[in-house]
Amino acid sequence: MRQAFLWSENSGCATPKGEHVEADFDVAVIGGGPAGSTAASYLASAGLRVAVFESELFPRPHVGESLVPATTPVLTEIGVMNDIDNAGFPKKYGAAWTSAETRDLPRNGFTGLDHSWAAEVMFVERDQPEVDRDYTYHVDRAKFDLILLKHAESRGADVFSGARVLRADFDSDPKLVTLHCRLGPRSVDFTTRMVVDASGRHTVLGRQLKLKVPDPVFNQYAIHTWFEGLDRTKMAVNTGTEDYIHVHFLPIEDSWVWQIPIDDTITSVGVVTQKERFAAAKDDREKFFWDFVSSRPDLREGLQEAKRLREFKTEGDYSYAMKQICGDRFVMVGDAARFVDPIFSSGVSVALNSARLAAKDIIAANKAGDFSRPRFAAFETKLRRAARNWYEFISIYYRLNVLFTAFVQDPRYRLDVLKMLQGDFYDEDEPKALTAMREMVQEVESNPDHLWHPYLGTIRAMNPPSF
Amino acid sequence: MTAAHLSEQVVKDKLIEFIRETFLSGDPDRELDEGTPLLEWGVIDSMRIVVLLAFIRRELSTDIPMTQISGANFRNVRKIAALVVH
Numbered sequence: 155m156r157q158a159f160l161w162s163e164n165s166g167c168a169t170p171k172g173e174h175v176e177a178d179f180d181v182a183v184i185g186g187g188p189a190g191s192t193a194a195s196y197l198a199s200a201g202l203r204v205a206v207f208e209s210e211l212f213p214r215p216h217v218g219e220s221l222v223p224a225t226t227p228v229l230t231e232i233g234v235m236n237d238i239d240n241a242g243f244p245k246k247y248g249a250a251w252t253s254a255e256t257r258d259l260p261r262n263g264f265t266g267l268d269h270s271w272a273a274e275v276m277f278v279e280r281d282q283p284e285v286d287r288d289y290t291y292h293v294d295r296a297k298f299d300l301i302l303l304k305h306a307e308s309r310g311a312d313v314f315s316g317a318r319v320l321r322a323d324f325d326s327d328p329k330l331v332t333l334h335c336r337l338g339p340r341s342v343d344f345t346t347r348m349v350v351d352a353s354g355r356h357t358v359l360g361r362q363l364k365l366k367v368p369d370p371v372f373n374q375y376a377i378h379t380w381f382e383g384l385d386r387t388k389m390a391v392n393t394g395t396e397d398y399i400h401v402h403f404l405p406i407e408d409s410w411v412w413q414i415p416i417d418d419t420i421t422s423v424g425v426v427t428q429k430e431r432f433a434a435a436k437d438d439r440e441k442f443f444w445d446f447v448s449s450r451p452d453l454r455e456g457l458q459e460a461k462r463l464r465e466f467k468t469e470g471d472y473s474y475a476m477k478q479i480c481g482d483r484f485v486m487v488g489d490a491a492r493f494v495d496p497i498f499s500s501g502v503s504v505a506l507n508s509a510r511l512a513a514k515d516i517i518a519a520n521k522a523g524d525f526s527r528p529r530f531a532a533f534e535t536k537l538r539r540a541a542r543n544w545y546e547f548i549s550i551y552y553r554l555n556v557l558f559t560a561f562v563q564d565p566r567y568r569l570d571v572l573k574m575l576q577g578d579f580y581d582e583d584e585p586k587a588l589t590a591m592r593e594m595v596q597e598v599e600s601n602p603d604h605l606w607h608p609y610l611g612t613i614r615a616m617n618p619p620s621f
Numbered sequence: 622m623t624a625a626h627l628s629e630q631v632v633k634d635k636l637i638e639f640i641r642e643t644f645l646s647g648d649p650d651r652e653l654d655e656g657t658p659l660l661e662w663g664v665i666d667s668m669r670i671v672v673l674l675a676f677i678r679r680e681l682s683t684d685i686p687m688t689q690i691s692g693a694n695f696r697n698v699r700k701i702a703a704l705v706v707h
Contacts, residue, residue, distance in 0.1 A: 560671040594687055603691040609667050
């Protein structure tokens with residue numbers, strides 16, 4: 155990777171004495187995942203001097219392997235779509251949910267009752283602005299993230315791999331930020347005019363500036379791995395949908411399994427549940443995984459015929475928000491700004507779209523020569539609004555997931571729900587299905603005779619945190 | 622749109638036929654009638670309600686709001702038919 159320093163005349167800052175102090179970079183991006191690479195691609199293409207500091211050496215594995223169509227406009231705009239199209243990732247045309255419901259159902263009466271249900275959506279059912287195709291992708295994040303990072307580099311960003319940002323010093327100079335980095339055996343300082351925190355769940359700035367707040371409601375936990383040879387046609391609801399993402403509900407409250415195709419033979423599988431359930435399993439990852447999967451005999455059977463390829467990996471400290479997602483000389487994008495829950499595969503889409511919004515404001519800030527917080531107001535407003543909508547959608551889903559399925563199957567709301575599943579949250583206030591779902595949850599909560607009342611989940615957050 | 626043009630008996634027959642075929646594997650022993658306690662016997666549950674509402678919307682041209690999904694309204698076929706017709 156390139157490590158050249160480019161100096162230019164017009165990007166320095168005047169000191170009080172009138173001397174010209176050069177920053178090493180206009181923008182330093184912490185983290186070379188999808189959010190960081192996307193921000194760097196936009197900024198470098200606009201002529202800014204950009205550096206990306208990535209603490210790991212790519213390729214490296216990463217969770218979050220299923221995309222939504224809202225990634226398409228961004229991948230296309232930064233010019234990387236061809237590389238993605240040519241990488242051989244499985245196409246994702248839709249999503250499917252399956253359940254084998256056995257909770258509080260009387261067994262007297264009729265014989266042979268099958269209470270399983272399923273739902274599917276196809277992205278093609280709804281046209282989406284700026285999206286030119288009926289599919290998105292499932293990706294091996296090791297490969298996908300490397301393609302994006304190389305792309306940022308090809309656009310002119312300086313990429314430092316194996317460079318961990320330890321701290322960002324905003325105080326010693328009012329116009330510059332000094333990044334203290336660990337590069338191999340050395341500590342190195344770099345100066346920049348502003349910082350984009352794309353450090354993912356490391357949340358480098360959020361932790362350093364004490365802006366990170368655990369989510370008051372969600373405390374989920376995931377354990378995941380890859381299997382080879384899982385017969386996806388057996389798990390599918392209909393023929394031809396075996397390469398959809400599958401969300402298999404477990405007959406355990408707030409718990410589900412993801413099934414994501416990585417290639418023809420490899421499938422990513424993860425269990426998501428409440429963190430305290432995992433604590434109760436006394437940290438035995440393998441037993442925990444199989445205990446949960448076995449609550450769905452069809453799933454257990456399918457997975458037992460397949461071969462596990464990787465160690466089990468876990469994701470804890472799950473859901474959080476930031477009191478601020480931007481400030482003087484910084485913005486946060488992707489998971490570094492917020493993470494709620496993986497249920498709708500929104501992670502990479504939020505990374506890309508937040509980077510796109512941030513880059514627009516940063517390019518304008520650079521033109522104005524002013525990187526103070528008000529310059530990032532458009533970014534902040536749009537991202538907060540989108541986050542509020544997707545947070546509530548996720549909350550309703552956990553509170554009463556039957557409602558989600560009912561809305562998907564109701565022609566009046568299907569496309570609007572699909573819009574949310576496509577990740578298309580950024581350009582409007584509130585999707586009308588969300589309003590209707592909220593009212594429905596309130597109705598079910600207040601009416602004990604409503605048939606969905608017993609299905610209210612324990613996760614309850616009708617009012618998202620105000621930040 | 623409502624199903625006022627359909628008589629209550631026709632609605633009952635259509636409901637029974639649909640429930641038999643969709644939820645009861647055809648109900649070979651003819652156990653289902655208009656008074657069968659659907660919820661207590663586990664014929665209808667939270668998800669099947671959704672399927673049933675879709676059928677009523679599609680085939681009987683009646684939109685039953687989701688707020689109406691109560692135990693009282695869906696106790697048996699007789700009750701559901703009354704909901705559809707009135």
